[in-house]
Amino acid sequence: MMTTPHSTSAGSTAEPFAGQAAGQPPTKKVGRYGMLPRLAGNSYIPLGLFARVPLAMLTIGVLTLVTAISKSYAVGGFAAGSVGVGAAIGAPLVGYLADRLGQKPVLIVAAVANALIVGAAVVLVYATDEFTPAATWAVLVTTLLAGATSPQVGPLSRVRWMALSRKLPKEQRAAVVDTALSLEGTADEVTFVLGPALVGLLASLVAPWLPLILAAAMTLTLVTLFAIHPTHAAAGTRRSASGNAGYVPRESVNWFKVAVPVAGMLCMGTFFGSSQTALTAFTGVHGSVDQAGLMYAVMGASSAVAALSVAYWPAAFTHAWRWVLAAALMSAGAAAFFLPGSLGTMIVVLLLVGIPVGPTMVTIFSVGSVIAPPQWMGTVMTALASGIVAGTAVGSSIAGALAQSSGYQAAFVVPVAAAGTLLLLGLVTAVVLRRTTD
Numbered sequence: 001m002m003t004t005p006h007s008t009s010a011g012s013t014a015e016p017f018a019g020q021a022a023g024q025p026p027t028k029k030v031g032r033y034g035m036l037p038r039l040a041g042n043s044y045i046p047l048g049l050f051a052r053v054p055l056a057m058l059t060i061g062v063l064t065l066v067t068a069i070s071k072s073y074a075v076g077g078f079a080a081g082s083v084g085v086g087a088a089i090g091a092p093l094v095g096y097l098a099d100r101l102g103q104k105p106v107l108i109v110a111a112v113a114n115a116l117i118v119g120a121a122v123v124l125v126y127a128t129d130e131f132t133p134a135a136t137w138a139v140l141v142t143t144l145l146a147g148a149t150s151p152q153v154g155p156l157s158r159v160r161w162m163a164l165s166r167k168l169p170k171e172q173r174a175a176v177v178d179t180a181l182s183l184e185g186t187a188d189e190v191t192f193v194l195g196p197a198l199v200g201l202l203a204s205l206v207a208p209w210l211p212l213i214l215a216a217a218m219t220l221t222l223v224t225l226f227a228i229h230p231t232h233a234a235a236g237t238r239r240s241a242s243g244n245a246g247y248v249p250r251e252s253v254n255w256f257k258v259a260v261p262v263a264g265m266l267c268m269g270t271f272f273g274s275s276q277t278a279l280t281a282f283t284g285v286h287g288s289v290d291q292a293g294l295m296y297a298v299m300g301a302s303s304a305v306a307a308l309s310v311a312y313w314p315a316a317f318t319h320a321w322r323w324v325l326a327a328a329l330m331s332a333g334a335a336a337f338f339l340p341g342s343l344g345t346m347i348v349v350l351l352l353v354g355i356p357v358g359p360t361m362v363t364i365f366s367v368g369s370v371i372a373p374p375q376w377m378g379t380v381m382t383a384l385a386s387g388i389v390a391g392t393a394v395g396s397s398i399a400g401a402l403a404q405s406s407g408y409q410a411a412f413v414v415p416v417a418a419a420g421t422l423l424l425l426g427l428v429t430a431v432v433l434r435r436t437t438d
Helices: 032-040 044-051 053-070 073-101 103-127 133-148 153-167 170-205 210-228 255-286 289-312 319-338 343-354 357-371 374-406 413-437
Strands: none
Touching: 032 044, 032 153, 032 170, 032 289, 044 053, 044 153, 044 170, 044 210, 053 073, 053 103, 053 133, 053 170, 053 210, 053 255, 053 289, 053 374, 073 103, 073 133, 073 153, 073 255, 073 374, 103 133, 103 153, 103 210, 153 170, 153 210, 153 357, 153 374, 170 210, 170 289, 170 357, 255 289, 255 319, 255 343, 255 357, 255 374, 255 413, 289 343, 289 357, 319 343, 319 357, 319 413, 343 357, 357 374, 357 413, 374 413
């Protein structure tokens, strides 16, 4: 059973759910997922979902735009990779500032800056007549800044749920946090469906610039609304205590332990980035490059459905062995990337590969919540998210270069290697968690 944020004393009375008057008993029993809107309010879950869609659009939107304009898979892959590098640098900084200053001001500043920089990147790409080394570097720097300013809605939403869980009786908290993390994992996967699908649809029907402009507009509006949502107060700071949820900082982060799930997220990101880029090359041969986002969304669809199931997995099935099992299935599925010779058969493979992806992500975030002290939860959660985007940068860059030089078959080697490494890290996690609980 995973640990939960700092709890109140056994004799304390839990605070009422959002929208429920103090002292008023629940009118009816609700299921695990039905309890979440009562904690955060009915608007929070859809807002948290759609506020993270722009980030899911950014990497593949840049990949699609730069590849279409430059006519080079390598340049497109490096541009998408620079988004990941920027986010890998910026995400932990956003999390640290949110831990120290509160989420509201940090998210608002990030939303405004990101919208402006993404718009500037689109203008710069279209203004580049020839992708000389100097012009390419200018594009890479701009896309790096776009990644660095990306608002970290997903990780900070997880922190809010952990803080909100303190309103519940002690015996309910672990189940609610598990359910919330499963929901957040599903939300991430749904955005992996919506984001690439929107990019593929808008780029193919209108123009490759439209997805990024839409992403900038959504960031400016939806992330700002997320920032000012009343739940930000639950994850706020106190003058007398440091920490995202007002916890007294009695414990420092053991970064060696944190490095294991971060490395796992690095592999997840490498899997995502290389799969996106390899699929872009695959669709370029068997269809159109603009269809890559729609193809990638297929894997996200099955992954999102599978992630929801994690809340109902038995507690006896520990996080470490969940990781091992899901990563083993990912490795087997990734090997099937080499088989398809048409878009139809690739869709079947993507559906199967996606099934273990969502549970793996949920499990790794759960491992992070076990290892991280509560007052550093925002920093650790954004560090995990930065592992994903850094891995996306690595995967996009390596797979893009391989696709350009040797074709899409060579590019698919990268997600296979990433899944295999993820399996090894799952075994390491079993050792780390055992020592943590000893």
